[in-house]
Amino acid sequence: MNNQKRNTILFSFLFLGLIVLFFVNISFGSITIPFKEVYNSLTGGYSSKSTWEYIIINYRLPKAITAVLVGMGLSISGLLMQTLFRNPLAGPYVLGLSSGASLGVAFVILGASVLPSFLSDLLLSPYGIVLASTLGSTSVLLLVLLVSQRLRDTMAILIVGLMFGSFTSAVVGVLTYFSSAEQLQKFTFWSMGNLGNLSWPSILILTICVLLGLFLSLLSIKPLNALLLGENYAKSMGLNFNKARLIIILATSILAGSITAYAGPIAFIGLAVPHIAKLVFQTSNHTVLFWSTLLFGAAIMLVCDVVSQMPGMEITLPINAITSILGAPVVIWLLVRKRSFK
Known part of the structure; x- marks a missing residue:
């Protein structure tokens, strides 16, 4: 079987699996809704219970769409970073964007008590927290981009991103030390990640950011394929490396920054999913890897969300905990095998 036919079959199964998982994600939860009812509600048909239709349209459908967007965005961010830095352990959060978002939210939640009451109420609203998170991510992005203009080595930029992440995490640690128990609780819940708190206008904004x-x-895609053999080879092929690097970093920042703002910092998806796609499709061609990583990211995020919902139970586990349980073994596998990035 040639590679093209094999890839077509794999993509077909992956796409069908994604559709099934989308319906499973909507069906399962504290209350299990039959697939037929889910289908009827989504297609405008008759639902036997109005409460089921209300739950699907107002809660589970937005959450499922958010899971798909988050999975696609974070996984593609990881693919971009791993190729740019030629490092299998690179990911969107290595640039410090997640820590920057956490710093913005920490300033709002943990520092709101020192602000006037009207300003405190404004910032503690959902839109205020999203704005703070976005500004935090953007600030770190601008600092990394500013430093990158003076650095030609992509590994040096990787280290700079780690240092910015460490700095912002340290500031968050100081803020948490001086915060009340109520403030710490709010910040902790945000830092665990949540896919189910977005309204339809918020999902529209997130969709625009992810699509961009x-x-x-x-x-x-073409610059990424050229970078597989190194920066010097890519330049010899006529690639404008500085421009390509800027676009890649900008794409990663938009994806990771907007997703962190709306869903909280979600770990390991950006790191683990690209390796799963490479393992299944057995290729380094980014034309194939882009779409396979996209579909795998959405599918795995839907699975993680179903697990976090604990179907049939009233409790909900933090989504960040579930993604870490999935991603940590992948990192250990990478370290044990010590495979060089191709």
Whole structure:
């Protein structure tokens, strides 16, 4: 069987699996809703219970769409970073964007008590927290980009991102030390990640941000393939390396920054999913890896969300904990095998 036919079959199964998982995600929860009812509610048909239709349209459908967007965005961010830095352990959070978002939210939640009451209420609203998170991510992005203009080595930028992440995490640690128990609880819940708190207008904004980031990523497929053999080879092929690097970093920042703002910092998806796609499709061609990583990211995020919902039970586990349980073994596997990035 040739590679093209094999890839077509794999993509077909992956796409069908994603559709099934989307329905499973909507069906399962504290109350299990039959697949037929889910289908009827989504297609405008008759639902036997109005409460089920209300739950699906107002709670579970937005959460499922958010899971798909988060999975696609974070996984593509990881693919971009791993190729740019030629490092299998690179990911969107290595640039410090997640820590920057956490710092913005920490300033709002943990520092709100020192602000006037009207300003405190404004910032503690959902839109205020999203704004703070976005500004935190953007600030770190601008600092990394500013430093990157003076550095030619991509590994040096990787280290700079780690240092910015360490610095912002230290500031968050200081803020938490001087915060009340109520403030710490709010910040802790945000830091665990949550896919189910977005309204339809918020999902629209997140969708626009993710589509913009994915469009920039799609434009970077040829540069990414050229970078597989190194920066010097890519330049010898006529690649404008500085421009390509800027677009890749910008795409990663838009994806990771907007997702962190709306869903909280979600770990390991960006790191683990690209390796799963490479393992299944057995290729380093980014034309194939882009779409396979996209589909795998959405599917795995839907699975993680179903697990976090604990179907049939009233409790909900933090989504960040579930993704870490999935991603940590992948990191250990990478370290044990010590495979060089191709």
